[in-house]
Amino acid sequence: MTLSDIDRIGATATDAIDALQMDEDTFRAFYDRTARGVWAYLSRTTGDRRLADDLLQETYYRFLRASGSYADDAHRRNYLFRIATNLVHDHRRRRQPERFEAVADHDPPAPDTTGDVAARTARRIDLARAMDRLKPRERDLLWLAYAQGSSHEEIASSLGLKTGSIKGLLFRARRRLASLLTDRGIVPATEEKEHRGHE
Amino acid sequence: MGTSECVREAEVLDAVVSGRWPAAAGEGDLRRHAIECPVCADVALVARVLRDERHEAWRDAHVPAAGHVWWRATIRARAESARAAARPITLAQGLGGACAAGVCAALIGLTWPSVAQSLSWVGAALSWGGRMDVLTLAGSALQQTLWPILVPVGICVVLMPLALYLVLSDE
Numbered sequence: 001m002t003l004s005d006i007d008r009i010g011a012t013a014t015d016a017i018d019a020l021q022m023d024e025d026t027f028r029a030f031y032d033r034t035a036r037g038v039w040a041y042l043s044r045t046t047g048d049r050r051l052a053d054d055l056l057q058e059t060y061y062r063f064l065r066a067s068g069s070y071a072d073d074a075h076r077r078n079y080l081f082r083i084a085t086n087l088v089h090d091h092r093r094r095r096q097p098e099r100f101e102a103v104a105d106h107d108p109p110a111p112d113t114t115g116d117v118a119a120r121t122a123r124r125i126d127l128a129r130a131m132d133r134l135k136p137r138e139r140d141l142l143w144l145a146y147a148q149g150s151s152h153e154e155i156a157s158s159l160g161l162k163t164g165s166i167k168g169l170l171f172r173a174r175r176r177l178a179s180l181l182t183d184r185g186i187v188p189a190t191e192e193k194e195h196r197g198h199e
Numbered sequence: 200m201g202t203s204e205c206v207r208e209a210e211v212l213d214a215v216v217s218g219r220w221p222a223a224a225g226e227g228d229l230r231r232h233a234i235e236c237p238v239c240a241d242v243a244l245v246a247r248v249l250r251d252e253r254h255e256a257w258r259d260a261h262v263p264a265a266g267h268v269w270w271r272a273t274i275r276a277r278a279e280s281a282r283a284a285a286r287p288i289t290l291a292q293g294l295g296g297a298c299a300a301g302v303c304a305a306l307i308g309l310t311w312p313s314v315a316q317s318l319s320w321v322g323a324a325l326s327w328g329g330r331m332d333v334l335t336l337a338g339s340a341l342q343q344t345l346w347p348i349l350v351p352v353g354i355c356v357v358l359m360p361l362a363l364y365l366v367l368s369d370e
Contacts, residue, residue, distance in 0.1 A: 019276070019280075020272070020273070020276060024266075024269050027265065027269055028265040028266065028269065031265040031268060031269075032265055035260075035262040035265070035268075036256075036257050036260045036262055037257075039256070039260045039262050040253055040256035040257055040260055043256060043259075043260075044252065044256055049259070053263075056262060056263075057263070057268060057271065060268050060272065061271075061272045061275060061276075064272050064276070065276065120255075124252070124255065127248060127252060142249060143249065146212075146245055146246040146249040146250065147249040147250060147252060147253035147256075148253070149216055167203075167204065168203065171203040171204070171238075174241050174242065174245050175241060177245050178240070178241040178244050178245050181244060181245070181248060182244070186248060187248075188244070188247035188248050188250075188251050
């Protein structure tokens with residue numbers, strides 16, 4: 001390899017930074033707005049917080065390298081979730097179907113000084129087991145719809161589905177999870193607090 | 200309207216998402232409806248459980264700093280671009296190496312008759328025994344017939360390390 005080759009490669013490497021779709025300041029602002037939501041989605045759909053850490057980095061890298069044009073911030077965010085979803089699907093294809101483990105199994109959450117830690121952990125493990133019984137796509141749908149608060153159009157865009165099919169898919173997934181939750185006696189945390197308050 | 204949807208579904212979801220469910224005043228009618236309507240009951244239950252889980256996830260999330268993610272992305276982008284730029288150079292080097300090896304093989308093929316002749320000279324010299332000075336014979340053989348061997352061998356000695364260097368220099 002000659003010196004001119006090295007110069008050429010060096011110049012290409014510098015161009016690579018220019019080819020990223022955002023400058024650093026814009027990226028920082030966008031990341032701060034979206035990273036927690038993406039991490040929550042990744043950790044709850046894979047059931048593995050360490051994997052979520054890795055996939056988060058990969059998601060933003062692919063997003064930066066993609067040459068997309070976005071109408072607005074919501075469109076950009078949908079695209080980000082689409083990348084995250086594809087990464088999760090790729091991971092599922094490469095490996096055996098993973099168990100939706102309670103996140104607490106991998107790494108204990110930060111100590112909670114405000115509530116009943118044992119009850120909270122038990123509820124989370126129950127929920128994780130219920131989620132484990134769902135199909136991966138059902139998990140993705142439910143998380144985006146009810147945890148992330150995405151519209152049907154946004155869900156369709158993130159999961160690569162037709163908007164018209166979301167309602168039916170969501171209904172079936174919701175029915176399944178609701179019956180699993182009812183069978184396991186899982187109630188929302190707020191309701192649990194209410195019950196404790198009445199006692 | 201089928202049993203898979205309810206006109207008040209969005210209302211229930213909105214109340215859950217905005218935190219008005221279940222305690223806020225004025226939602227009594229909606230709560231009574233959700234008790235009777237299986238669709239809205241499912242929406243209320245699932246949405247509340249997943250919203251709670253989302254709060255937990257946000258609290259647990261220890262995402263790396265934006266600057267760190269940016270820094271790693273730029274390093275990776277540079278490395279990938281450099282690799283992509285070096286690919287045609289490596290290809291050209293490989294072709295160069297292959298050409299050099301081909302030239303060497305062709306030269307050896309061309310000079311092979313002379314090599315065979317030289318070998319027969321050596322054999323003849325050894326069979327004469329003491330009748331002739333072997334060293335003198337070998338000297339004249341080198342001068343007269345072995346030079347066609349030395350030329351391609353010399354080319355190989357020069358070209359092969361060069362070709363190997365060009366091919367393997369990336370590693």
